Amino acid sequence: MRAGDRVGLFASFSPTIVAVYLGCLRIGAITAATHHTLSDDKLIHQLRHAGARVLVTDRIDNLASIADAAALAHVVALASTRERDARLVSFDAIDPSHVALPDRDFSVEQATSIFYTTGSTYAPKGVLVNHRIMMSACAAVTSYLQMGSDDVVMSYSTLASDYGVYNVLMPLYCGGTSVVELKAPESPEDVLAVIEREEVTALHVFPPVIFVLSRAAPAWGPRFKSLRYLSSSGQALHPKHIDKIRAALPNVLFYSNYGMTECKRISFLPPQELLRKPTSVGKPLPGVSVLLVDDNGSPIVEADRPGELWVSAPFTMLEYWAMPDETAAVFAVAPDGQTMLRTGDLFRFDTDGDLHYVARRDDIFVRSAWNVNPRDIEHCLASHPAVAEAIVVPVPDESAGHLPKAFVVLEPGQSVSDGELADYCRQRIDWHMVPIAFEVVGQLPRSQSGKSTRKGLA
Known part of the structure; x- marks a missing residue:
């Protein structure tokens, strides 16, 4: 070779x-x-x-x-x-x-890897990166996580995703240790056993593992004594799960991050801000520029107005491998002349300038001329005492265009009727957001990288 x-x-x-x-x-x-x-x-x-x-x-x-x-x-x-x-x-x-x-x-500009996306698009794209991009990403992320040679970093990902690769490379970059579990955890004990055995200091996971950990009893806190911090990215966190983890692990730092295969890490929220802003992913990393734009590509400067996030960073991908049209479409020129990556994600700024995820642009659908954001419904349902997780999908309808249907995972030992869930939603979200059907499932589908996914649900 x-x-x-x-x-x-x-x-x-x-x-x-x-x-x-x-x-x-x-x-x-x-x-x-x-x-x-x-x-x-x-x-x-x-x-x-x-x-x-x-x-x-x-x-x-x-x-x-x-x-x-x-x-x-x-x-x-x-x-x-x-x-x-x-x-x-x-x-x-x-x-x-x-x-x-x-x-x-x-040189450092030599390409290193093609990472195939597993997220919101049906046809995977090959994200091409080089040595410079990977080293820049390792330096930036390990810096704010304060990762060092004494850290033992645990994850549940494979080398088939950029997330899995970086969870191996970053500890190596710092002289630390990487612990990779092959099987996704089904209970808090599955996670605890490894943390105790390997004296894990850092846990890098997607929110589905946070959901599992949220079931840990506060009395188990001493068993996490080696754990210094927990870092989550890949999809939005549920405030209810955050509250449960903080109750069980009050001394563990909890980082909420945002990134994507096309740009390893874009922003993070300092742990001390998490309880005050559980839905935020914080501000951009040093050296990262972001811009919110409306449907016409004009910048959004006011707080709480959603727009697509554009980003420029030292660790932005080179291109989609062998896909020149897709590459051209995902990059745009900002008003100041710099080339930026169009993330396809909708965000809003709060009054402090922190980012809050709104939705994946492709996930929003229309019901009777009203826009429906599945994530708003999912967060509403997840706040119900009997509901642990929820995912909402659009169901085609001749009259309305699409109608929301919810798949829910219940908390252990809990039960709830469709009518109770519908009433709960009606009291908290607009009429067009209320699901027309509910289906209780044992668990939600996961993507190859471990994120919750709507694929296969109907």
Whole structure:
């Protein structure tokens, strides 16, 4: 492999796949990781889209057919396989004495990774970043988190997402330790056991794990004695969950952050502000410029008026890999002449200049000529004593266009009728926001990266 070669990674998390990733960075290759639960068709599509020459995988079957379909030169098998093909190389059979690292023949501008998005768009896009972007992001985030060599950072993500990669790279950047759990927690005990065993000092998680932790009893607080801070990003936090965590962990710092695959970290809220502003993600990081614009692209300066967030930062992506039209569409020129990334997220400023997430532009739908923001309904439902989590989806309707339907997860031992939930909403939100149907589910769907998702709900 040489600098610039694309290398597909398709494996569950392990020290070996981390070593492979770091090795690719060292030689200037470009990684393109795919979540290990995806189908062969999606894997092949992403390999072909990235133009991968090599695939590193712990799969043990269909390797030759995948190599054929994706036009691969080599497949490096991390696990033992019975398949025989000239393109297959066993990782265990590689003799380290025959491996030499070439002299670095690339700069900090050399691309490092293609991260495929898993969020709001149906067709994943490949976000291209380079060494400069990744180092800048590591420096910025570890600085405000005050991460150091004594920190043990725990997460639940994989190398298939930028979030998972940075949760490995940032502790390495500081000389610390990374602990990655393979299975998402189902109870607070699942989290506590690892924190106690590994003496975890930092927890980097998405809000679904915050929801699990919110069920921890205040009496369990001493078991978190090693934990210094908790950092959450990826989607909005529910104030009720924040209150429960603060009651159980009063001495643990809680950072609420905002970022996206296209720009690693945009803003954060200092922990001391969280109780006063539970819905805020704070102010931009040093070196990050943001702008709120209306539908005409004109800047919004007044407080509490929603607009799309545009951002310029040292860690903004280079491009969407092999998607020039999509790349051109996502960048815009601000009135002051600087090029900015259009996030597609709607925010508002409060009177202190702190950002508050409003909605994903694509998530808003229309009911009888009225705009419906699913997040407002979800927050209303989550504030009900019997409701732990909620997601709202639009249901097509010939007359109204779309109607809101809510999927709810109940708190343990709780029950509530559809009528009670509807009445609760009517008392707190506008008529057009009240769901026309409710469905109780055991858990909400999660994306490959661990966020709650509307996909598959109808």
